[in-house]
Each structure stands twice: as structure tokens, then as C-alpha cells.
Amino acid sequence: MSKYSTVGLWPSEREMIQRFWHPGGRILDLGCGAGRTTVPLRQAGYQVVGVDIAQPMVSQAKLFAENMDLDFPMAVGDATDLPLDTNCLDGILFSYNGIELIPKQSGKISALREAYRVLKPGGTLIFTTHAFEAFNKYAPARLQRYGIHVFNRMLGRAKEDAELGEVIVDPKRTVEVYYMQINSPRRYRKLLTQLGFSLVYYNSRKRIESGKSPTRLADFDGDFKFYVAQKET
Numbered sequence: 001m002s003k004y005s006t007v008g009l010w011p012s013e014r015e016m017i018q019r020f021w022h023p024g025g026r027i028l029d030l031g032c033g034a035g036r037t038t039v040p041l042r043q044a045g046y047q048v049v050g051v052d053i054a055q056p057m058v059s060q061a062k063l064f065a066e067n068m069d070l071d072f073p074m075a076v077g078d079a080t081d082l083p084l085d086t087n088c089l090d091g092i093l094f095s096y097n098g099i100e101l102i103p104k105q106s107g108k109i110s111a112l113r114e115a116y117r118v119l120k121p122g123g124t125l126i127f128t129t130h131a132f133e134a135f136n137k138y139a140p141a142r143l144q145r146y147g148i149h150v151f152n153r154m155l156g157r158a159k160e161d162a163e164l165g166e167v168i169v170d171p172k173r174t175v176e177v178y179y180m181q182i183n184s185p186r187r188y189r190k191l192l193t194q195l196g197f198s199l200v201y202y203n204s205r206k207r208i209e210s211g212k213s214p215t216r217l218a219d220f221d222g223d224f225k226f227y228v229a230q231k232e233t
């Protein structure tokens with residue numbers, strides 16, 4: 001949990017928030033973890049609500065808020081079945097690749113569908129992911145898993161429910177996250193469009209933080225991708 005206790009927005013998160021949201025807006029910090037982004041959002045004047053599936057994370061975030069003399073609602077909840085009304089939010093932040101921790105493609109679709117439901121018309125979802133095609137130190141391992149997956153499928157060995165990209169990151173559980181499913185950004189772009197969102201911004205964290213303009217070539221950057229998806233007005 002300590003990994004997510006570090007406080008503060010990344011410069012790229014701050015830039016996206018300032019560009020697409022206005023202080024005073026009603027924002028859901030989805031997968032809020034220990035409050036890294038929830039607290040600065042509140043401090044910046046947003047009406048923020050924190051939701052996380054893990055009770056210990058919510059407790060930690062509450063403690064953090066108390067220590068900062070802040071008071072805002074926080075609850076245990078699942079991104080795939082949000083405890084919120086339809087059309088009630090100006091924005092949703094699902095930071096630090098949290099969507100990749102939701103099991104299966106069907107789970108990710110449910111989460112995006114729920115985000116669409118609870119946003120007001122014109123509201124925006126900001127989230128980040130890794131990329132299957134990123135050139136980084138994990139690329140050889142990803143390619144190897146892909147090869148094994150294809151090979152097993154060819155031999156009819158793949159389990160019916162197995163999906164490409166489901167990986168056990170740390171079987172020894174020395175870190176919190178040991179399940180993650182990394183998609184291609186192309187898949188997220190397609191899903192967002194299918195669900196009715198418009199993708200109003202897409203770029204990599206590194207490019208945002210070095211002032212570079214958006215490009216689909218960011219798919220191949222080794223860094224995280226930012227998506228800003230708007231519900232139709």
C-alpha cells in the first residue's frame with residue numbers, strides 16, 4: 001500500500017485536470033487508493049468523491065484526509081457497478097492504470113460503461129494505461145507471453161476463459177498488484193467510441209510532461225498513456 005501513499009498529482013495529471021476540468025466541479029476519484037490524487041483534487045477546490053474496491057485503501061485515504069483537515073465522501077465500491085446516480089458527475093479520474101486491475105475485457109467494458117452512465121452529458125473521464133506495444137524493458141516478456149498464448153491456442157491448449165494479457169505480475173505477492181491485463185491503446189480507443197465517448201485527448205505521460213503534442217505514435221512510448229474521453233452532450 002505504501003507505494004500509493006506518496007502524495008501529489010503527477011505534472012501530467014495536473015495538466016490534464018487543469019485543461020479539462022474547472023474547480024468546483026463534481027469529480028469521482030475512482031480507484032482512489034490511499035488518496036494520492038483525491039487530496040490534491042479537494043485542495044484544488046473540486047467536490048471530490050473517492051471510491052475504491054479495497055477497504056484498506058479507503059481507510060488509508062480517510063486517515064490521510066483527516067490528517068490534512070479535509071472532509072469529503074469516500075466509499076468502498078466497484079468500478080463495474082458504481083454506487084452513484086446517473087448523470088451526476090463532471091469528471092472521473094481513474095489514475096495510475098487502475099483500469100488494468102479489473103479482471104477480463106468484460107470487466108473493463110463494464111467499468112467504461114459505468115463511467116459513461118454516471119457522467120453528466122459533456123463530462124470527461126481521464127484515465128491512464130500501459131500499452132501492449134510499448135517499447136520498454138517489459139516488451140520482451142510481453143512478447144514471450146504473447147507467443148506462448150498463440151502457441152497454446154494453436155494446440156487447443158488455451159483454457160476457454162484465458163485472455164491474452166492476463167498476467168501474474170508478482171506471484172510471490174511482494175507487491176499489492178499481482179494481476180494486470182495490458183491492452184493495446186487501439187483497443188481502448190475502439191471501446192470508448194463503441195460506448196459513445198469521444199476521445200478528446202490522447203498522449204503519453206512523457207510527451208505531456210515534455211510539452212509535446214498529442215499523437216497516436218505515443219502508443220509505442222515506453223510510458224503510460226493518458227486518455228480524456230467525453231460523454232456526448
Ligand SMILES: C[S@@+](CC[C@H](N)C(=O)[O-])C[C@H]1O[C@@H](n2cnc3c(N)ncnc32)[C@H](O)[C@@H]1O
Nearest residue numbers: 004031032033036052053054078079095096098
Ligand atoms: C494502481 S492503484 C492507484 C491508486 C491511486 N489512484 C493512485 O494513483 O495512487 C489502483 C487502485 O484501483 C483500485 N481498484 C482496482 N480494481 C477496482 C475496481 N474494480 N473498482 C474500484 N477500484 C478498483 C485498487 O484497489 C487500487 O487502489
